[in-house]
Every structure is written in structure tokens, then in C-alpha cells.
Amino acid sequence: MSVKRRDDGRWLADVQPIRGQRFRKLFDTKGEALRYETFILANKAKDSGWNPKASDRRKLSELVTLWYDLHGHMLKDGLRRKTRLDAMCVRLRNPVAAKLDASVYAHDRRIRSENGTSPKTLNNELGYLRAVFNELRGLGQIDYANPLELVKPFRIDERELSWLTDDQVTILLDSIRKHSDNPHVEPITLLCLATGARWSEAEGLIPARLRNGSVTYSKTKSSRVRTVPIDPALETFIREHWKRHGPFTGSISSFRRALVRSGIQLPKGQASHALRHTFASHFIQKGGNILTLQKILGHSSLAMTMRYSHLAPEHLAEAVRLSPLAGHILRSH
Template sequence: MAIEQLPDGRWKVDVEPIKGKRFRKTFKTKGEAQRFEATCRSKVIENREWSPSTADTRRLMGLIESWYDLHGHSLRDGLRRRHKLDALAKRLRDPIASRIDPQAYAHDRRVRLEAGASPKTLNNELGYLRSVYNELRGLGVIKYENPLALVKPLKIQERELSWLTNLQIAELLDSIRTGCDNPHVEPVVLICLATGARWSEAEKLKATSVRNGVITFSGTKSGKVRSVPISAELEKRLAKHWKQHGPFMHTITSFRRALARTTIRLPKGQAAHALRHTFASHFIQNGGNILTLQKILGHSSLAMTMRYAHLAPDHLQDAIRFGPVLMPTKRSVDSSSTLATSKSKKPRNSLGKSGV
């Protein structure tokens, strides 16, 4: 028979639709076995070369390796991503990739969150793992859908962006000039404050990156080249510095030490990045255009730049102009009283007192 029940209760299919094409498979229910038999008979009649696909039993680490060989190696942070993905696969005990359990993943995420991992880090890892499945499916390496497609990322509480006042900028520069033994720190700080560059972008600059009053940043986070004008004074200062001291190097540690010697206290993770926020915040407060700021900072979407929109002078004035009047002036009180009095007087009409 094509279908028979085994002693353990499962159902075995042994079907040979045409001579030389024989298929065997075991199922938990009789219905599944019958559907498999019918599929085999119909498909082989339509296409003699057809055969049922076998279960994909490749492990998650094997899938990550395939992703890196075919796609990940071309990414700027591909090797870093692979290390994170390998660590995740080990924590999940390297399951069969097609059967990865969303609950097991969610449990691992909870354990790491309680251990101190930030929600943003965990969301990045979820994105990396989803990318493995999506890229390999697009390349035809796997045929099944992403088993974590319905797992939602963690909600992240937006933090207030920290930026420096003019007095704090002066204090920081004074700390660098008087107590820093690394001559490269001050020019990198000045570049960040003058252009809104990320610390890594400023540190990678060379003498050839500054020409005709314009700094050109390459190797940026978005992968795009952008140019930002600078003052003639800063251009001369950078040219003199590179001629005397050579390219920038080993600056971030010295900068953090100089910052620690000041009274400035910034949230964790915003030390050097506060310089970028400082440029953007002052730019908007001084009346700069939000679209121009997007181009200067190199944001791929305007939504990122809109974080600074609340600092615009017009935006702040609107809160005063259009908000409720909490402390009315004497003039507004008198006007309101006059209006109320005028409304209380009944107008005369030609019909007499009764008005009918």
C-alpha cells in the first residue's frame, strides 16, 4: 500500500507515481500522508523531474557563515556583525535555523536586558539576524521565511540630546589647552564644533581633505561623501597643525580625560557625540534652516534632523504666542471686562420692552 500506519502511530508514505520515481516519508497524521501522496502523483505527472524538497536541517551558525561569505563580507561592519551573530547563535545553542524558536530568542533577549545590555544594542542584533534570513532567501540559499519576522523590537525611550553652551565650550577648550598632552585633540574638537562631524569622521581627515575653505568627509557612516564650508582661520590652523604634527591619531582617550577635568557632566555614551549635538543645536538656535542642517550632518532622513527642530527660535516663540494666557495683563483684563459688560446690555428694538 502507498500509505500504512506504523506501530508507533505515525503514517508512512511509500509511493511510486511512475517507474523509477519512488518517494518515502513519515507523517504524524494520516491526512498529512494522504496530501503528500496526492502531491507526489500530480507533480510527477506534470514534471517527471520533480521531487519533494527535503527538510533544511542546517544550523544557525552554518547559515551565518553562508551569509558572511555571500554578503556580509562586503559590509563595512560585516566582521563585527558576524561576531555578534555567532555569539547569539551560541547562546541559543545553535538551533536548526529554519526552526529557531521566537520564545527562546525572546528569553535570551530578556536575560541580556536584565544583565545591562541596552535596548538599542538588542534591537540592532535582531536586525542583523533578520538580515541573515532575508539576504539568504533573496539569494535562493533558503526557501523558508524568516522565523523571527513577527518578533517586535524593544521600545526605546528617547533620550534628551546633550549639547554645550558657549561657556562650557570655552571651559572644555581651556582644559584641553592646559592639561592635554596630545596636540591632536584640540583641532579635532574644533572640526566637530565647526562642522557637526562625528568624532571618527574628523579624526580620519587628512591635509588633502581641506581645500578652498571646504572640508570633505569620506568614509562616513552613511557611506556618502559630504562637504562642509569652514572659516579661513580654521583652514589655516589645520594646515599649520598637519605640517607640524602630521595626521590625527589616538585622540579619543585624551579628549575624555580633558572632559573629565571640567565641570561638564554628560550622559553615558554622549561624550564626543555631544560636540555634534552642540553644532546642530547652536545652528538651529541661531536661525539655521533644518534642511540645510540635514545636508551638513549627512542624515539620510529628515526625521533624524528633526530632533533639533524644537530649538528653533520661531518654534519657541510659538509656544508663547499660541499657548494659553496664564498671567493676563491689566489691559487684557480691562478689555475682557468691557466686552462682558457690552454683551450684558440688551439692545433696544422697535417692538418695545417685550420684544414681541
């Protein structure tokens, strides 16, 4: 690679930036030849074809750690997600992230499904892993497409929401009052039934958030603060309870034992959440407004609240009025 003068007095620029293609051109002056040499070298230095970028060899676990450092630590469940993601890295044998094979992931998911892992859990894990690639790409840490972008989640049948009848509420409260080994179970249960709160929200209530006949829940699942009015008698009951027993403590295990003693059968995983469903179901059945219910429950979207809409009185009345048997006399045999 040089600029040389030929016997005929002209100047030859012979440029070969890297092994392969050469650039040769004749010029009348040495200055022109040198400028051409500089031009070729400068432009080819910018050409990705001549300067291929080193492939990203970072392991999947490295990306998970990077995701947590840059984004995951800000999430409420960030540490729990990272634990799940770390376990996935181990099961997938911690491949180079850029070369993660969607079929390998799908095979691992199938094995997990056959071993009893629920479709919802598997869908959550897929979402967590996708989010790692999406977030890091958005932050400019990776420049390749999400390798799991086209993997489809499992289709999950909508689960029936369990709720308690008035008689079952009475039975449950009797079981708690007569046999509970934890004094906090009753007031927390009453709060859930009266305000539609999640168990953790009611359990975390402090005196400063109970005032003027209303309860304020903060640090909720949707990260929104919401205030729900309650009966003055319930406010008095809770304040007197705090004077006698102090702040609420972890009581969910005691609640589950009381539920078992009551004999009430609920679907798996809906023990304490049934109290929230009970509030919502009774609210709608008694003519409550669906938009008001959304605000009380703290749902981020109305679609979540609409699960209870089929319990509205007018909805149930239409089922009778608009059925094909409407107007026909049914005879007993």
C-alpha cells in the same frame, strides 16, 4: 511495476512509482500501455508530493557564515555584525536555522536585558539576525519564512540630545588647551564644533580634503561625501598644526579625559557626539535652515535632522505666544 498482456489480448499497465498508490489501466495495444507507464513515471517525478524535498538541516552558524560570504562582507560593519551573530549562535545553542524557535530567542533576549544589555543593543541584534534570513531568502539560499519575522523590537524612549552652551564650550576648550596629553585633541574638537562632524570623521581628515576654505568628509556613516565650509582662521590653524605634529592620530581617550577634567556632565555614551549635537543645536537656535543642516550633518533622512527642530527660535517663540497664559499678567506673591 510492468506492462503485461492479459488472456483476453488486452494490455495492462500496472504502475507503482513508489510504495503506496498504484496506477492500473487497460489498453488495446502494448505501445499505448508503455506510453501510459512512461507518462505516469515522468509526471510523478515532478510531483513534490511523490518527491518530497529534503529538509534544510543547516545550523544557524552555517547560515551566518553563508550570509557573510554572500553579503555581509560588503557592509562597513560586516565583520562586527558577524562577531555579534556568532555569539548569538552560541547563546542559542546553534539550532537548525529553519527550526529556530522565536520563543527561545525571546527568552535569551530577556536574560540579556536583565543582565544589563541595553534595549538598543538588543534591537540591533534582532535586526542583524533578521537580515540573515531575509538576505539569504532574497538570494534563493533558503525557501522558508523568517522565523523571527513577528518578533517585536523593544520600544525605546527617545534620548535627549545633549549639547554644550557657549560657556561650556569655553570651559571645555580651556581644559583641552591647558592639560591635554595629546596635541591632536584641540584641532579635532574644533573641527567637530565647526562642521558638525562625527569624531571619527574629523580624526580621519587628511590635508588633501582641506582646501579652499572647506572640509570634505568621505567614508562617512551614510557612505556619502559631504563638504562643509570653515573659517579661514581654522583652516590656517589646522595646517600649521599638521606641520608641527603630523597627521591626526587616535585621540578620543584624551578627549574624554579632558571632558572629565572640565567638570561638564553628559549622558553616558554622548561624550564626543555632544560636539556634533552642539553644532546642530546652535545652528538651529541661530536661525539656520533645517534642510541645510541635514546636508551639513550628512543625514540620510530628514527625520534624523528634525530632532533639532524644536530649538528653532520661531518654535520657542510660539511656545510663549500660544500658551494658555498668553495675555495674562503674572503677579508675584
